[in-house]
Amino acid sequence: MTSSALARRIGQSILVLFITFTVAFFLLSALPSDGVMARYGAPALGLSQAEIAGIREEMGIDKPILVQFITTLGGFLTGNFGTSVQTGTAVSTMVAENLPHTLALATTSVGLAVIIALIVAYLATVPGLGFIGTFFRSLPSLLVSLPGFWLAILLLQFFSFRLGWVSAINPGAIEGLILPTLTLVVPMAAPLIQVLIRSIDEVNQLSFVQVVRAKGASEAWIFWRNVLRNAILPALTMLGLLFGELVGGAVVTETVFGRAGLGNMTVQAVSNRDTPVLLAVVVIAATAYIIINLIVDLLYPVLDVRLRRKVK
Structure with missing residues (x-):
């Protein structure tokens, strides 16, 4: 660029x-x-x-x-978001207290969603896996249909109340991220997997892939070194779009799990008609969405040499 x-x-x-x-x-x-x-x-x-x-x-x-x-x-x-009508606290202070919690949740969710999407897409498209590949191809359709609030309640009921593996009351910093992250990962990973599989199928039909395969390269080598690099751009675009949904997902997730963050703060602001807080959340979410998509645009030429231009 x-x-x-x-x-x-x-x-x-x-x-x-x-x-x-x-x-x-x-x-x-x-x-x-x-x-x-x-x-x-x-x-x-x-x-x-x-x-x-x-x-x-x-x-x-x-x-x-x-x-x-x-x-x-x-x-x-100038960084002055006004004062909360409900609490009398500066909105910037409230944002500073809650934003790190949401950023931690967003970072772990995006990272895990990308890892899961890559693994599932590989297992769904690598030749010779038979019914295993068919299963992983059908998996995104199931995941994308799961409501976020239902999944959050199900995870909380099963892993916290029934098995007792994850504490639901006053969990630690890492422990408190496990179930909320899983709740956000599912709706994020599903469309990523769908886009990756479709793009990988298209790249696999190109002649250069057939040439590399004919030279005796393993399927893993072909996927990670040749196919993925050419198939990643549509998934990268989808990832930028999905980031905009994190705020909406955080509202549900942080409310169900009683977790501090911008989502929980938004719910309280809506209940109390606290417009200064709501306006700050909207602007912060829009800013994050714009920055992420700008980064995605800048990454395109790095991943695809055809898009590179010499800076004059």
Whole structure:
């Protein structure tokens, strides 16, 4: 990718991020209720309308919508995500506390999904395995049909409550990643396997593969050294798209397992109509999605020499 193409791609990413922020801000602002009423409007608190109006004024919610938009945008550009209506804590502090947990879950899930996808795709496409290859070819269709919340509950019931292998209450750092990671791996690995198998089948029909096989190379050598490198690009594209689904998967997974993270924080923010927190989560998720797909674009020329261009 040339420097001008890279600059253009980064500019497009910034534009997409701005549009995402704008749409999310105005949609959240258009909700019929807000966090102030959800937090302070209960009759049991005994606050008058004047006191609630004072809270709105202190938080800047009483200002015209365009003023709020410009103020919020300026805050995001400087790292100030505002204040949580529900807890009164700076949203940036909440993000800093919860983001590492979600990043750890996302990293382990993506890594394990890639490993499983490569192994299953190899066993499904290597010649001579008979019914074993047929089984692994049909496996993605089964995995992709499993609902995430059902799988999470099933894993929790079986491995924690019945077998007692993994603690469900106050697990350790590593132990607490096992079941949530397995929950996210299944829906991520399934489409990766499907794309890999289809791409590998196409590459296996090319003449250069037949030439390498005719020279006596083993099937493992052909797969890992010749076929996979030419079949990996569609799967890499799919991996970038699947990363965008991690936030949605984390919401279900972290809620079921009671795990701290952006997903659990999102659930609490939705329940409390905490719009500053929701807006921060949307922007963070969009930023991560854009960065991952930019990295994928940059990897294309590395993996496929046909896409390389000389930088002038």
